[in-house]
Amino acid sequence: METKRIIPCLDVRAGRVVKGTQFRDIRDAGDPVEMAAAYDREGADEIALFDIAASTEGRGTTLDVVRRVAAAISVPFNVGGGVRSVADVEALLEAGADKVSINTAAVERPELIREAAERFGRQRIVLSIDCRRRTGSGGELSWEVVVKGGTTPTGLDVIEWAMRAEELGAGELVLNSIDFDGTKQGYDNELNRRVKEAVRIPIVASGGAGTMEHLRDGFLVGRADAVLAASIFHFRQVEIRPLKEFLRQAGIPVRL
């Protein structure tokens, strides 16, 4: 049986792992290569790396970090941040990424998903969606796609965008809750469950996890195929081995 995945995420700026709350108030958390290797040893099922300053700094630094992390781990490696073109995707795959996440550029030009999927295979193309809750005039809950690091609303509905992306060839979706990110209140399980019902590709819950129970509920309530978290792993609030034992006891299939 296929297992549910635990994905520590390294948000990298200028070659260092950093962590902020709701994209602000950024703290240093360590060296990406050392941290990625440690997570692999401890049982992480995949490593994610996002270049959070990619649009303002040189791509060369990022590619170098990706190369060094790829050399230090032997689990799948998902890289994103500032990916604008098929050439950007190719450069990251060439540097050792197994999957590449596209975000803002796909909203601006959805065909990028199709072009990248046709060229490299859909299993390598991940769409990352920054999601913000909004309440309609009748009080109904929905989610809007926001871009550029959570700063710019698009008017696009998250569920519609997720379905469109699947059609275009995205192999997986990462759903980042802008509302819950950094709050340590748990994932936006309502968001994840609604998207999961609308698509067949795997979804990854992201933003808001503070405890092992939150990660468990990401699977049991949000129906995610994988859960992604950063600071709770970086600052050792949750360790991967005990987490997996806890999830296994909750009846969730995990790789031990």
Added chain:
Amino acid sequence: MIAIIDYGMGNLRSVEKALTYVGAEAVITQDPAVLERAAGVILPGVGAFAQAMANLRAAGLIDPIHQALASGKPFLGICLGLQLLFETSEERFDDGPELPRGLGALRGRVRRFPDGLKVPQIGWNTLRFPKETRLFAGIEPGSHVYFVHSYYAEPADSSVTAAVTEYGIEYCSAVEVDNVMAVQFHPEKSSRVGLQILSNFAALCR
């Protein structure tokens, strides 16, 4: 030295790095002379079956691969490299009367996962071992390894099967016959278990 065959089917650096990590000397090569000198040969690959055969042919690698298989030196196919060892594959882009032909070192066909399953299979799944092999020495049954594939091999002779995995159906996820070994999963992406498998293979190459 272990030769990793480069024929334009995917990034081979992770395989090379993993071998280096387990203490083996690895070289990425297209050169038949290097294959002949090598103590072991790895045929990796991701992508389409027919394209892979076309690339091997264009690079003049078909005969050198057959020579390596016949020489008795350890040979490891990875992912598409396992499928290419078989006679034919259902992975095709035309409706011609013939299925695309592989290397035919093992009898059997490469089949597509049945309809209704989520294809490709992408993720961690487990191994069961129907027989004792050198490749999986010291690996616990039920160990997890990382898969990315839409097709699987169906050997004509089930005694070649070294590992079985369940994904809607039970299928052959590894083979071992004398010096010829192959795995459908990616050992270079399978963390500790994958490194142990590569280490087992490297140990046979000394």
